[in-house]
Amino acid sequence: MASLSVSVSAGLNLSMFRASLPLSSPSLTLSSVRNSSSSYNPSRRLALFHLGSALPQSQLLGVQSSKFLRADGKTIEAAQDGNVAQSSTTVTRENVLGWAKNDKRRLLHVVYRVGDLDKTIKFYTECLGMKLLRKRDIPEERYTNAFLGYGPEDSHFVVELTYNYGVDRYDIGTGFGHFGVAVEDVAKTVELIKAKGGKVTREPGPVKGGSTIIAFVEDPDGYKFELLERGPTPEPLCQVMLRVGDLDRAINFYKKAFGMELLRLRDNPDYKYTVAMMGYGPEDKNAVLELTYNYGVTDYDKGNGYAQIAIGTDDVYKTADAIKINGGVITREPGPLPGINTKITACLDPDGWKSVFVDNVDFLKELE
Incomplete structure (x- = not known):
């Protein structure tokens, strides 16, 4: 398939909601968007959280009314679609900044697109030891998704794979780095992957400048996985690495807007890069976001393969406020999704990486 170019718009328009979608996929035409609302049915549940992976734009545009905080600290009323949603409280800059730190947040899943779902x-x-948790086909919208991981979705970070009918290849770009998987024996895992025909791009050995044993492998679509040798852990799917153009700006944003902690900062001047580990708990027990800054590189091609991370929150309205005042762009205003009333909000960080926040209570209800 020819290369699939993507543009990211800062405005709240259809091009924003199409970001990173394969432009040739039949399910992504405006005609299918206009006709999709009549075929909607609530059984799709968590597939609705794609928001830019395979979700029809008509379902994204049914946003509700709530109060939002402007950059000057004043609240404004935003009304859409004729419905009134209840914002938690009138907010101030101070309590919004404190909210993200005290919110009960967890990385739920990471979404990306693949060309051959069964493969x-x-x-x-077989190679990484994940379990297929569930699989869903949505033929009227011409996509299938599958959730895989090392434990149930209500307590583990999982991958959400999306296959769009007829699209067999994606451009991963230069911005996405890798996923991290903790294993007890890297060498043994690499031998298994080789025996199954997998591609090993970095043989087992200590990380440059450190002692942790690692290796790199690629999945059938070319997504890289870093295997890290660790003892038993409750969260083997442990990292998502993204490259950023301004590390200080990214750290500040994820601390204040997302409520993450800076767990570790490592500078490697010999190899001209710096890494920041951000997350909601220790690396050996939680999935973390690994932000990488390569000296002198301020912008990256994000391709159209990687989509987003979903994060749980107790209040999507306050979360959206915190994101706005800390330089993020809201691409889906907070409120319930049509039909199932699951509350979400979606945003872009200062580098254009997308995240979706999902109400914790609603998420658990959808999993039932």
Whole structure:
């Protein structure tokens, strides 16, 4: 398939909601968007959280009314779609900044697109030891998604794979780095992957400038996985690495807007890069976001393969406020999704990486 270019718009328009979608996919035309609302049914549940992976734009545009905080600290009323949603409280800059730190947040899943779903599932289950948690086909919207991981979705970070009918290849770009998987024996895992025909791009050995044993492998679509040798951990799917153009800006944003902690900062002047580990708990027990800054590189091609991370929150309205005042762009105003009333909000960080926040209570209800 020819290269699939993507543009990111800062405005709240259809081009924003199409960001990173394969432009040739039949399910992504405006005609299918206009006609999709009549075929909507609540059984799709968590597939609705794609918001830029395979979700029809008509479902994204049904946003509700709430109060939002402007950059000057004043609240404004935003009304959409004729519905009134209840914002938690009138907010001030001070309590919004404190909210993100005290919110009960957890990385829920990471979403990306693959060209052969069955082949990818086979690689993840046989080579990486993941379990297929569930799989759903949505023929009227011409996509299938599968959730895989090392434990149930209500307590573990999982991958959400999306296959768009007829699209067999994606451009991963230069901005996405890798996923991290903790294993007890890197060498043994690499031998298994080789035996299954997997591609090893970095043989087992200590990380440059450190002692942790690592290796790199690629899945059938070319997504890289870093294997890290660790003892038993409750969260083997442990990292998502993204490259950023301004590390200080990114750290500040994720601390204040997302409520993450800076767990570790490592500068490697010999190799001209710096890494910041951000997350909601220790690296050995939680999935973390690994932000990488390469000296002198301020912008990256994000391609159209990687989509977003979903994060749980107790209040999508306050979360959106915190994101806005800390330089993020809201691409889906906070409120319930049509039909199932699951509350979400979606945003871009200062580098254009997308995240979706999902109400914690609503998320658990959807999993039932």
